């Protein structure tokens with residue numbers, strides 16, 4: 046059997062940065078401060094400066110960044126928040142956490158992102174916010190969303206979990222709406238070696254509330270004001286993220302180059318559709334996701350596995366078909382089609398051209414059986 050190709054090779058990255066990472070981790074051990082220490086503070090400042098925003102609040106997951114972001118936007122039971130059904134559950138889970146209602150719009154089949162032309166008709170007096178999700182590392186078409194939000198007084202919370210460093214018309218996503226929620230889950234373009242997250246914003250009140258909520262609703266220790274939670278980023282994770290952040294732009298560029306190589310190689314596999322790059326976006330290819338039509342996707346995935354190639358289906362069930370939202374009884378055609386056809390190929394900054402050739406050669410074989 047040929048060499049195994051993982052979906053993402055994190056060991057290649059760790060090996061490349063071994064000395065720097067060790068130094069950073071040992072620095073934390075020597076300092077002896079493990080919670081809310083100098084690395085968290087410095088990482089927040091570095092993120093704020095990278096995104097050109099006033100505030101960056103480090104948290105312990107992307108999920109918490111969404112939940113605390115919505116809390117800071119004062120989302121209440123019965124409110125409606127518009128989002129996409131083709132995302133990780135955490136996006137809608139954060140909305141349901143407040144017993145608010147996720148209102149799902151369909152996706153654009155080319156980009157897999159929410160259809161912005163369907164938003165206006167879904168706005169009701171209960172609508173409070175929109176969560177655009179920059180899926181697979183590609184920006185949603187943000188201008189129509191920001192215009193609508195402005196017109197109707199809605200908040201925009203960007204789910205940037207998959208798109209650290211991606212651009213929309215030359216501006217970094219995450220900094221376009223009222224706040225941006227990042228995940229540093231290990232497989233993300235900027236990933237920790239454990240859980241982590243961040244909320245960025247230019248809004249003083251959102252930043253202040255998020256900072257207070259992450260430490261049990263206290264602005265001053267032991268003077269707790271409201272029910273919050275414990276959602277701090279660990280000092281060791283912050284130290285690791287500071288090292289890795291120095292490389293994130295070059296890694297994103299390496300992902301784009303790998304994507305171009307795939308685009309080229311896939312011309313020899315007309316059975317599948319390569320991902321579309323939208324003209325307004327600089328994609329960071331968190332995932333390189335193709336479509337396999339005609340009910341062949343699962344067979345293709347199994348066939349690739351037999352060739353030693355790992356793939357993933359993000360996401361096999363659109364959110365409106367999960368048990369929590371099934372009672373809504375929705376049919377959302379393009380999201381359902383994407384859930385049946387999408388498959389993500391191995392991708393990452395250290396993916397070699399040879400491995401890509403192996404992936405596509407195997408894909409040719411398994412699509413022709």
Ligand SMILES: Cc1ncc(COP(=O)(O)O)c(C=O)c1O
Nearest residue numbers: 106107108133135206228229230
């Ligand atoms: C689109 C999206 N939103 C939210 C999250 C949640 O982030 P986390 O796993 O850090 O809680 C993830 C990733 O896992 C994600 O991909």
